Amino acid sequence: xxxxxxxxxxxxxxxxxxxxxxxxxxxxxxxxxxxxxxxxxxxxxxxxxxxxxxxxxxxxxxxxxxxxxxxxxxxxxxxxxxxxxxxxxxxxxxxxxxxxxxxxxxxxxxxxxxxxxxxxxxxxxxxxxxxxxxxxxxxxxxxxxxxxxxxxxxxxxxxxxx
Amino acid sequence: xxxxxxxxxxxxxxxxxxxxxxxxxxxxxxxxxxxxxxxxxxxxxxxxxxxxxxxxxxxxxxxxxxxxxxxxxxxxxxxxxxxxxxxxxxxxxxxxxxxxxxxxxxxxxxxxxxxxxxxxxxxxxxxxxxxxxxxxxxxxxxxxxxxxxxxxxxxxxxxxxxxxxxxxxxxxxxxxxxxxxxxxxxxxxxxxxxxxxxxxxxxxxxxxxxxxxxxxxxxxxxxxxxxxxxxxxxxxxxxxxxxxxxxxxxxxxxxxxxxxxxxxxxxxxxxxxxxxxxxxxxxxxxxxxxxxxxxxxxxxxxxxxxxxxxxxxxxxxxxxxxxxxxxxxxxxxxxxxxxxxxxxxxxxxxxxxxxxxxxxxxxxxxxxxxxxxxxxxxxxxxxxxxxxxxxxxxxxxxxxxxxxxxxxxxxxxxxxxxxxxxxxxxxxxxxxxxxxxxxxxxxxxxxxxxxxxxxxxxxxxxxxxxxxxxxxxxxxxxxxxxxxxxxxxxxxxxxxxxxxxxxxxxxxxxxxxxxxxxxxxxxxxxxxxxxxxxxxxxxxxxxxxxxxxxxxxxxxxxxxxxxxxxxxxxxxxxxxxxxxxxxxxxxxxxxxxxxxxxxxxxxxxxxxxxxxxxxxxxxxxxxxxxxxxxxxxxxxxxxxxxxxxxxxxxxxxxxxxxxxxxxxxxxxxxxxxxxxxxxxxxxxxxxxxxxxxxxxxxxxxxxxxxxxxxxxxxxxxxxxxxxxxxxxxxxxxxxxxxxxxxxxxxxxxxxxxxxxxxxxxxxxxxxxxxxxxxxxxxxxxxxxx
Ligand code: FES
Ligand code: FES
Numbered sequence: 001x002x003x004x005x006x007x008x009x010x011x012x013x014x015x016x017x018x019x020x021x022x023x024x025x026x027x028x029x030x031x032x033x034x035x036x037x038x039x040x041x042x043x044x045x046x047x048x049x050x051x052x053x054x055x056x057x058x059x060x061x062x063x064x065x066x067x068x069x070x071x072x073x074x075x076x077x078x079x080x081x082x083x084x085x086x087x088x089x090x091x092x093x094x095x096x097x098x099x100x101x102x103x104x105x106x107x108x109x110x111x112x113x114x115x116x117x118x119x120x121x122x123x124x125x126x127x128x129x130x131x132x133x134x135x136x137x138x139x140x141x142x143x144x145x146x147x148x149x150x151x152x153x154x155x156x157x158x159x160x161x162x
Numbered sequence: 163x164x165x166x167x168x169x170x171x172x173x174x175x176x177x178x179x180x181x182x183x184x185x186x187x188x189x190x191x192x193x194x195x196x197x198x199x200x201x202x203x204x205x206x207x208x209x210x211x212x213x214x215x216x217x218x219x220x221x222x223x224x225x226x227x228x229x230x231x232x233x234x235x236x237x238x239x240x241x242x243x244x245x246x247x248x249x250x251x252x253x254x255x256x257x258x259x260x261x262x263x264x265x266x267x268x269x270x271x272x273x274x275x276x277x278x279x280x281x282x283x284x285x286x287x288x289x290x291x292x293x294x295x296x297x298x299x300x301x302x303x304x305x306x307x308x309x310x311x312x313x314x315x316x317x318x319x320x321x322x323x324x325x326x327x328x329x330x331x332x333x334x335x336x337x338x339x340x341x342x343x344x345x346x347x348x349x350x351x352x353x354x355x356x357x358x359x360x361x362x363x364x365x366x367x368x369x370x371x372x373x374x375x376x377x378x379x380x381x382x383x384x385x386x387x388x389x390x391x392x393x394x395x396x397x398x399x400x401x402x403x404x405x406x407x408x409x410x411x412x413x414x415x416x417x418x419x420x421x422x423x424x425x426x427x428x429x430x431x432x433x434x435x436x437x438x439x440x441x442x443x444x445x446x447x448x449x450x451x452x453x454x455x456x457x458x459x460x461x462x463x464x465x466x467x468x469x470x471x472x473x474x475x476x477x478x479x480x481x482x483x484x485x486x487x488x489x490x491x492x493x494x495x496x497x498x499x500x501x502x503x504x505x506x507x508x509x510x511x512x513x514x515x516x517x518x519x520x521x522x523x524x525x526x527x528x529x530x531x532x533x534x535x536x537x538x539x540x541x542x543x544x545x546x547x548x549x550x551x552x553x554x555x556x557x558x559x560x561x562x563x564x565x566x567x568x569x570x571x572x573x574x575x576x577x578x579x580x581x582x583x584x585x586x587x588x589x590x591x592x593x594x595x596x597x598x599x600x601x602x603x604x605x606x607x608x609x610x611x612x613x614x615x616x617x618x619x620x621x622x623x624x625x626x627x628x629x630x631x632x633x634x635x636x637x638x639x640x641x642x643x644x645x646x647x648x649x650x651x652x653x654x655x656x657x658x659x660x661x662x663x664x665x666x667x668x669x670x671x672x673x674x675x676x677x678x679x680x681x682x683x684x685x686x687x688x689x690x691x692x693x694x695x696x697x698x699x700x701x702x703x704x705x706x707x708x709x710x711x712x713x714x715x716x717x718x719x720x721x722x723x724x725x726x727x728x729x730x731x732x733x734x735x736x737x738x739x740x741x742x743x744x745x746x747x748x749x750x751x752x753x754x755x756x757x758x759x760x761x762x763x764x765x766x767x768x769x770x771x772x773x774x775x776x777x778x779x780x781x782x783x784x785x786x787x788x789x790x791x792x793x794x795x796x797x798x799x800x801x802x803x804x805x806x807x808x809x810x811x812x813x814x815x816x817x818x819x820x821x822x823x824x825x826x827x828x829x830x831x832x833x834x835x836x837x838x839x840x841x842x843x844x845x846x847x848x849x850x851x852x853x854x855x856x857x858x859x860x861x862x863x864x865x866x867x868x869x870x871x872x873x874x875x876x877x878x879x880x881x882x883x884x885x886x887x888x889x890x891x892x893x894x895x896x897x898x899x900x901x902x903x904x905x906x907x908x909x910x911x912x913x914x915x916x917x918x919x920x921x922x923x924x925x926x927x928x929x930x931x932x933x934x935x936x937x938x939x940x941x942x943x944x945x946x947x
Pocket of ligand 1 (some may be wrong): 040041042043044045046047048050052062
């Protein structure tokens with residue numbers, strides 16, 4: 001169990017090489033080995049969606065994968081959405097969440113953003129029902145979802161021309 | 163004064179940090195030499211600890227320390243009583259028993275911590291927890307709250323001869339007279355079962371003892387950092403100034419993250435000092451189902467006495483409240499149930515008696531609503547049943563009983579959770595009801611839509627429920643506001659923040675007073691080194707109590723600005739205005755001075771100042787309301803029940819809400835939406851199922867169902883403002899309102915959908931399964947296979 005494996009993972013465009021135990025969760029790797037703490041962990045059993053990241057462009061739950069499985073793959077986390085975390089450079093999806101008050105405590109938000117990014121690429125003009133289905137695997141305990149749905153509509157309109 | 167920001171839908175200041183993954187949460191605090199903790203928790207609900215063997219754990223590589231209750235020595239103490247029972251209620255019984263850091267001799271619920279393991283990583287700590295052997299001699303578990311008080315139930319606390327934790331009677335008028343005068347008396351038994359707050363972020367603690375500076379820093383997911391700091395300092399024998407508690411961004415609170423002195427909260431700082439290393443414990447989701455407090459279990463025997471025309475003469479209810487294994491939070495929850503059963507109604511005679519039972523289940527403390535929903539459920543259900551008997555509409559019976567607007571302040575003559583008499587400060591209930599009835603389209607639904615849909619075989623129904631919520635209770639909060647040399651304004655306050663938008667709503671209050679951009683007001687909150695007076699965020703009090711303290715400090719700073727600027731600009735104070743970050747002479751905008759420059763002048767570094775001069779443009783103020791202020795509202799919804807699956811779909815949801823003056827309607831809407839989602843979860847999805855041995859059967863998000871975006875409907879909100887006379891801003895609290903009346907409104911709608919042949923529903927939470935059982939129980943099968 002303690003044998004270490006060397007893995008190389010590209011996160012937000014930067015390659016990281018680390019030695020990890022095979023049992024190390026991908027979420028723990030991202031948060032505690034790499035220090036990208038914007039990916040949150042709400043349940044560690046794959047239900048809440050807070051830990052969602054993009055894995056080779058697909059949304060996956062990093063709490064139910066091992067870090068070794070990411071060897072040679074590309075990951076994007078919430079920190080990869082903007083170049084510098086400034087207000088001016090927010091991604092249109094982030095800006096829309098702010099506009100519509102789509103977050104309260106913000107703990108679930110990263111997971112929602114990472115789920116929605118590929119969804120909006122494939123569904124540039126989603127209906128309310130489409131949006132609700134798309135986020136039905138992400139739990140938010142604060143917002144009651146309505147402002148999140150509103151945010152996605154605004155984001156879809158903003159991103160259409162891009 | 164301009165009110166550019168107050169009342170506006172301002173985007174939040176805190177969002178950018180959260181949206182870019184830069185908001186600090188407790189689990190984001192890391193140190194190179196940090197140790198990690200896991201707990202061995204009781205697997206039995208009730209029993210004597212016979213043996214604890216930690217030797218294998220101690221030997222495991224990477225394990226630094228293993229502690230049991232014995233190892234804590236004198237530090238092992240039951241936790242403090244956080245809220246004492248009101249001293250003013252006569253004949254009150256209260257058997258104070260509070261949680262212990264690690265179980266000694268006896269375990270009292272599944273999940274109670276017995277051993278603490280400290281290791282180089284969490285993975286190793288958990289391995290080591292698995293090495294531990296604890297032998298328990300089991301006792302019968304006390305689970306059912308009615309049986310808990312029966313004579314043959316084994317006492318959970320051996321020094322008591324029963325499981326009675328408290329007994330309280332409160333009355334107003336004389337209920338028996340009401341019965342004699344009544345044309346109709348209704349009696350029912352109602353049940354409300356347990357759920358959990360399930361904030362998305364679990365609890366967590368990082369403690370760092372710095373032996374060189376002799377300071378302890380604790381990052382804690384608490385809603386009340388100052389109380390925790392003071393308590394920890396006392397327990398650890400440190401000065402309060404040696405302890406800094408930081409409640410950074412918290413991923414949802416909803417009550418259970420209040421000032422608990424949870425075992426982990428008490429143990430980690432102690433271990434950090436002992437081991438002289440930073441140390442972390444992050445609760446996992448499964449632990450959260452046991453180790454974090456819960457709420458909601460009550461059984462009520464209620465009676466309502468009315469006249470023929472539906473006027474309430476009296477209400478009586480006896481109830482048992484499930485306290486769990488310990489009662490550190492006193493009687494807050496059952497007192498709220500007691501007070502809120504009166505609702506917005508003028509009830510001349512009231513008799514309410516409750517008993518709190520110890521049970522072998524996790525500890526009960528307030529969770530959003532904090533017992534209010536039980537009271538509201540009781541009175542709203544009883545009114546519905548009375549309306550049916552009297553052939554009145556549910557709307558009409560409520561209308562006939564509302565406290566009238568000219569009757570405020572209205573004294574209910576019983577004692578509330580803040581120890582003060584329950585007096586409603588202000589309100590106007592009928593227009594709110596009218597607005598909700600209008601928004602949901604009540605008449606049209608009943609007369610046209612429902613018959614039409616019923617003819618198509620659909621089971622659709624409508625429900626309307628009203629409520630009041632005592633909010634914004636004392637004792638007090640404070641704030642310090644400083645204009646900095648940059649012209650930015652900093653606000654320090656003691657309350658913690660869990661997503662309520664304080665960084666914005668408080669900034670709005672300050673920006674209006676000082677004429678600055680709302681984005682230039684920077685709030686520091688939840689850090690005891692920045693501000694160390696205050697109680698915390700609970701009971702929908704943040705905006706009311708801290709908001710008014712901040713307002714008052716801002717008014718003081720404004721005075722200082724005007725005074726100094728009047729000297730410097732050689733103009734009378736009345737001729738000055740504050741705008742765009744400047745003080746300027748009205749009509750002569752060139753004669754102006756920046757707030758930043760003025761702040762520098764107010765803090766001279768050479769020369770002399772007049773005696774008594776305080777430096778800086780800074781003020782500290784406190785606000786302590788005499789008593790709580792009463793928010794109110796009406797919820798209305800339309801549902802469709804699928805007769806095959808008993809799934810209930812909410813087709814439309816309307817909230818009309820009166821929380822006094824609104825600082826930021828966007829934030830308020832969000833609070834209401836989230837509250838309704840939790841209320842609906844409570845009504846139809848969320849229930850903790852304990853078996854007879856006290857084992858929780860659904861301790862995961864696979865089995866404990868939280869509402870998703872497909873379950874929560876779109877909501878329409880109507881705002882209605884009756885200003886509170888109890889504070890200068892006229893605001894009332896809003897944090898819990900969404901969650902409170904959802905269940906009775908939901909149940910009324912489901913009953914209405916199932917029609918005359920359907921069941922009378924007297925319990926919450928429901929589920930498709932439970933609804934199916936209830937329906938079968940009264941013979942409505944509708945099945946023609
Ligand atoms: S933390 Fe991964 S799904 Fe909940
Ligand atoms: S904003 Fe708090 S959980 Fe979604």
